[in-house]
Amino acid sequence: MSTLSAVLTDLIRAAATAAGHADAPVPLDPCVPTNDSRHGDYQSNFAFRLGKALRTNPRAVAESIVAHIPENDIIAKAEVAGPGFVNLTLADAWLAQNVLENSDVAAATPQIGADKTVVIDFSSPNVAKRMHVGHLRSTVIGNALARLHRFCGYTVVSDNHIGDWGTQFGMLIAAWGTDRNDDAYAADPVAELQRLYQDYKKRIADDSELLDIARAETAKLQAGDPASRALWEEFVRVSLDEYGRMYDRLGVTFDVTLGESFYNPVLAELVSGLLERGIAEVDDGAVIVRFTNDDGKGLGKNPLLIRKSDGASLYGTTDLATIDYRQKTWGPDRVLYVTDVRQQLHFRQLFAAAKKIGWDNDFQHVWFGMLRLPGGEVAATRSGVGETLSSVLDTAVAHARTVVDGKSGDLPEDERAAIAEAVGIGAILYTDLSQNPQTDITFEWDKMLALEGNTAPYLMYALARIRSIFRKVGVTVAPGPIQFTDPVERELAILVRRTPVVIGQACENFRPNFLAEHLFQVANTFASFYGQCPVIVDDADLRASRLALCNVTAEALTAGLRLLGLTPLERM
RNA sequence: GCGCGGUUAGCUCAGCUGGAUAGAGCGCUGGCCUCCGAAGCCAGAGGUCACAGGUUCGAUUCCUGUAUCGCGCGCCA
Numbered sequence A: 001m002s003t004l005s006a007v008l009t010d011l012i013r014a015a016a017t018a019a020g021h022a023d024a025p026v027p028l029d030p031c032v033p034t035n036d037s038r039h040g041d042y043q044s045n046f047a048f049r050l051g052k053a054l055r056t057n058p059r060a061v062a063e064s065i066v067a068h069i070p071e072n073d074i075i076a077k078a079e080v081a082g083p084g085f086v087n088l089t090l091a092d093a094w095l096a097q098n099v100l101e102n103s104d105v106a107a108a109t110p111q112i113g114a115d116k117t118v119v120i121d122f123s124s125p126n127v128a129k130r131m132h133v134g135h136l137r138s139t140v141i142g143n144a145l146a147r148l149h150r151f152c153g154y155t156v157v158s159d160n161h162i163g164d165w166g167t168q169f170g171m172l173i174a175a176w177g178t179d180r181n182d183d184a185y186a187a188d189p190v191a192e193l194q195r196l197y198q199d200y201k202k203r204i205a206d207d208s209e210l211l212d213i214a215r216a217e218t219a220k221l222q223a224g225d226p227a228s229r230a231l232w233e234e235f236v237r238v239s240l241d242e243y244g245r246m247y248d249r250l251g252v253t254f255d256v257t258l259g260e261s262f263y264n265p266v267l268a269e270l271v272s273g274l275l276e277r278g279i280a281e282v283d284d285g286a287v288i289v290r291f292t293n294d295d296g297k298g299l300g301k302n303p304l305l306i307r308k309s310d311g312a313s314l315y316g317t318t319d320l321a322t323i324d325y326r327q328k329t330w331g332p333d334r335v336l337y338v339t340d341v342r343q344q345l346h347f348r349q350l351f352a353a354a355k356k357i358g359w360d361n362d363f364q365h366v367w368f369g370m371l372r373l374p375g376g377e378v379a380a381t382r383s384g385v386g387e388t389l390s391s392v393l394d395t396a397v398a399h400a401r402t403v404v405d406g407k408s409g410d411l412p413e414d415e416r417a418a419i420a421e422a423v424g425i426g427a428i429l430y431t432d433l434s435q436n437p438q439t440d441i442t443f444e445w446d447k448m449l450a451l452e453g454n455t456a457p458y459l460m461y462a463l464a465r466i467r468s469i470f471r472k473v474g475v476t477v478a479p480g481p482i483q484f485t486d487p488v489e490r491e492l493a494i495l496v497r498r499t500p501v502v503i504g505q506a507c508e509n510f511r512p513n514f515l516a517e518h519l520f521q522v523a524n525t526f527a528s529f530y531g532q533c534p535v536i537v538d539d540a541d542l543r544a545s546r547l548a549l550c551n552v553t554a555e556a557l558t559a560g561l562r563l564l565g566l567t568p569l570e571r572m
Numbered sequence B: 001g002c003g004c005g006g007u008u009a010g011c012u013c014a015g016c017u018g019g020a021u022a023g024a025g026c027g028c029u030g031g032c033c034u035c036c037g038a039a040g041c042c043a044g045a046g047g048u049c050a051c052a053g054g055u056u057c058g059a060u061u062c063c064u065g066u067a068u069c070g071c072g073c074g075c076c077a
Helices: A004-018 A046-053 A058-067 A092-101 A133-151 A168-179 A182-187 A189-204 A208-223 A226-250 A260-276 A315-330 A341-357 A389-407 A413-433 A445-449 A456-473 A487-497 A499-508 A512-532 A540-563
Strands: A042-044 A075-081 A085-090 A117-121 A155-159 A281-283 A286-289 A304-307 A334-340 A363-368
Touching: A004 A042, A004 A046, A004 A058, A004 A085, A046 A058, A046 A085, A058 A075, A058 A085, A085 A092, A092 A487, A092 A540, A117 A133, A117 A315, A133 A155, A133 A226, A133 A334, A133 A363, A133 A389, A133 A413, A133 A499, A133 A512, A133 A540, A155 A315, A168 A189, A168 A208, A168 A226, A182 A189, A189 A208, A189 A226, A208 A226, A226 A389, A226 A413, A260 A286, A260 A304, A260 A315, A286 A341, A304 A315, A304 A341, A315 A341, A334 A341, A341 A363, A389 A413, A389 A445, A413 A445, A413 A456, A413 A512, A456 A512, A456 A540, A487 A499, A487 A512, A487 A540, A499 A512, A499 A540, A512 A540
Parallel strands: A117 A155, A117 A334, A334 A363
Antiparallel strands: A042 A085, A075 A085, A281 A286, A286 A304
């Protein structure tokens, strides 16, 4: 379905043609929403561009455009303002009808990704370590992008590229044999694995013999020793179990979980092949892919390392093998990597290397800013800094629970628990998603736990109020044709109608916050509407109209919340 | 040194391909629950969009430079 902007832009194009401006060598400016209702609903700024190309006064051009707008029932008023703005006001009847016809957000969203496949690589925690707040951004943003792409028609492959291979497993296996606490492992396996690893690593500093033991264990594992292999599989399994519980709570799903180990068997061949083709070279005992500054700004001094001088592979090697596998398996048209800003150079190198090899694609490093703790430190397992993800979620849910109990103590216990889960976790997700991903963010409890203002519960609350109205009037009362009796009703209708456009923009720009911002506006405008336009009134036509407005608003909010990974609620 | 990014209200942040008087939340001041859910609404105070040039009819937005902060730059991921 066409957007309001597209419908109006078509009319302006027709008017410009009728006015004799058709051969002007300029692209048509699309009509855009006004930011002040006194200037109508939409405006065209085409006359400025056209006036310049024709060396004519833009105001005169604007007047000729307005004079030549074809007969239609869409535009109620078109007038020239200022130096050449064309302000357009939609006809109430047409707008009302159009909003009703497009109330199904999914059906109204342009399928820009039809026939296209996108692989989205996100979250990617390291096995045998607990997830902490630092994992939140990649997981939450990646999930929203996966949902947005799917909604826009893309075939999506969400891939959790876990860190399940590497020298840390030698240490872990060595420590497991001598230091493990079976009770602790039974209670919380991943926590115990993390403790074993961290303790062992500390002790290696004073005892080089431990390092040798770990190396020997790593070698055994890589040689395929059955006992080592079984342990490794166990570690991966318990880790994935725990991550799975986190993902369930966060509303995150993956189509595949193919970690680093999956690619391990092909790495040696990959490197030797690149050496043979002359794409890679030996340098200082290591194997690198060298670039010039033509391959990318500043890359001349930054080769990609794909084999260490001791023969071991690196994550650049694995990432190349991963690209190859994905191309052959899914043939994606676009590949998204959702990681933090610090990996920018790595991905520029990786993409440049892929291009040299002949695996070019629409690779996108969707980077996000640092998550800092209040002290300024970066959350990381290594430094032991930061809360575990699980405890952060629990704290948020517990806080939400006290609020739910206070405000809705009459609801059944299990429903209050479910509401608290949705509200508490939603608050955390929304805090992240409502911000530009590239902005650094400081972890602050007050911000994460907030349930008022521009927060997830605010959006959910607007929806719950609408549901409450429908419960009150009963399902037998059908929403009817929309009539506009108050400016806020028009404002709400136009805003809701823009939802599919915003979804497309959020998707194509990798910016979930565009959608979050829009949903806040919808909820905010609905709240004004709710305050000044009673829905359950005696006038049957008016009631049907307002119910219809409630209904399309609910459709938009529900779709939008789901796209962000939030849970729409009937009551809260 | 090179590369990337930031600098917008007291605080935390939006600002979509340049458009008319720069927005939101929190905090602050004042109002609104015998009326569909006050996790809400209405009103108000609060900004030299870091600075200097440039392009343009028009710049918070694009370009150049400066200041300042953050991140990254060969055997970790």
